[in-house]
Amino acid sequence: MIFAMLLAVLSASFTFSQTEIRFKRGRTSASISSPLDGGLIKRFVLRAREGQRLSGIVASARECVKFADGQTLIAFETITGLNRISIRNTCRTRVNFTLTVSIVDPER
Numbered sequence: 001m002i003f004a005m006l007l008a009v010l011s012a013s014f015t016f017s018q019t020e021i022r023f024k025r026g027r028t029s030a031s032i033s034s035p036l037d038g039g040l041i042k043r044f045v046l047r048a049r050e051g052q053r054l055s056g057i058v059a060s061a062r063e064c065v066k067f068a069d070g071q072t073l074i075a076f077e078t079i080t081g082l083n084r085i086s087i088r089n090t091c092r093t094r095v096n097f098t099l100t101v102s103i104v105d106p107e108r
Helices: 001-011
Strands: 016-022 029-036 041-050 053-060 063-065 072-077 081-089 095-104
Touching: 001 041, 016 029, 029 041, 041 095, 053 063, 053 081
Parallel strands: 016 041
Antiparallel strands: 029 095, 041 081, 053 072, 053 095, 063 081
16 A cells, blocks of 8 residues: 555656647738746646747747757657647746747748
8 A cells, every 4th residue: 555655656646737829810920929937847748730830939048948958949740740849948937928839830
């Protein structure tokens, strides 16, 4: 019983939460603003079709918040279904960030 409880607690601590970014009807971009504690990572998922172009920019004080590759800009071709992006606060203190993402068809 104690082992099962310990396993459940450990499993929960390794679970990563994700926030889904949804676009309003007729829109191709969306923005999210929120605080992020120092050193923490926040994960996002976006639904798209294969071959669309996703681009994103993250802004924060002192450029503390960056994408997983250490940059404040990101762009890639999407896959069908869920596409994932992560940001990280590289500073020690909580900062507010604004993440703006857009998805467009390549022929536009």
